[in-house]
Amino acid sequence: MSPPSSFAIDVPDSLLARAKRGEATAFEQLYRWFERPVFTLALRLTGQREEAQDVLQDTMLKLFDRLGDFRGDSPFWGWLRQIAVNEALMRLRKRNRMSIDDEASEAELESQDTLLPPTAADTALLGRAMAALPDVTRSVLWLYHAEGFTHDEIATSMGKTISFSKSQLARGTRKLRAQLQIDTEVTVHG
Structure with missing residues (x-):
């Protein structure tokens, strides 16, 4: 079990x-x-x-x-x-x-700031970045990372393919990194 x-x-x-x-x-x-x-x-x-x-x-x-x-x-x-x-x-x-138009307007983004509790600047920043994503991409990211759905479960729920789920996850992750200015390079000091 x-x-x-x-x-x-x-x-x-x-x-x-x-x-x-x-x-x-x-x-x-x-x-x-x-x-x-x-x-x-x-x-x-x-x-x-x-x-x-x-x-x-x-x-x-x-x-x-x-x-x-x-x-x-x-x-x-x-x-x-x-x-x-x-x-x-x-x-x-x-x-x-x-x-x-798939892009959220500035007014919508500002109104969505109130959806997340203002516990930390990083949380608010992530909330704004997630809100700026297209609906489908945001949904795939949330279902995968927060709800623990597999790509197969996401694909079935959305009536899409597994590769669609994977591509939306990758696309969303890239957009979030760009919006949050996260550097994905790791420097190894030896």
């Missing part, structure tokens, strides 16, 4: 059973347990609070409708997280179809 993920959220089987029977208090408890993790994931993927809130609501509605489909052969949070990722990616695809 593999060790639990650092992102694992244990849910008592009794709570899931009560929710499957339609108990409103059990659904309310599940909502409270997963509201913050789903919202945070959606915010990281979409980069916009309003869309993250919409993703949260849509995810929870799907949880309500599809809880009977959860068989328990995988962790509950992994199952729910996949629903949230799919909802966020669907919104990004819709936004990209409607958007003429």
Whole structure:
């Protein structure tokens, strides 16, 4: 058995059973347990609070409708997280179809500064650099580095190929390094 993920959220089987029977208090408890993790994931993927809130609501509605489909052969949070990722990616695809320009405007970048807590200058700088990336590239970086998705999982979620995921990760990493002016050369002193 593999060790639990650092992102694992244990849910008592009794709570899931009560929710499957339609108990409103059990659904309310599940909502409270997963509201913050789903919202945070959606915010990281979409980069916009309003869309993250919409993703949260849509995810929870799907949880309500599809809880009977959860068989328990995988962790509950992994199952729910996949629903949230799919909802966020669907919104990004819709936004990209409607958007003429992939680059965020200065006003959007300034408004997104408030998304990250001002704990350190580096965190804020990274947040601005991530916000400046195209939606798809930012999503791949976040899913890979923060959520621990494999390239195969990212490709499947996005309906793309593994090489697409790898190229977006490489492209995003290069753009972040350039924006953050990170020197990738290592000098060995001997």
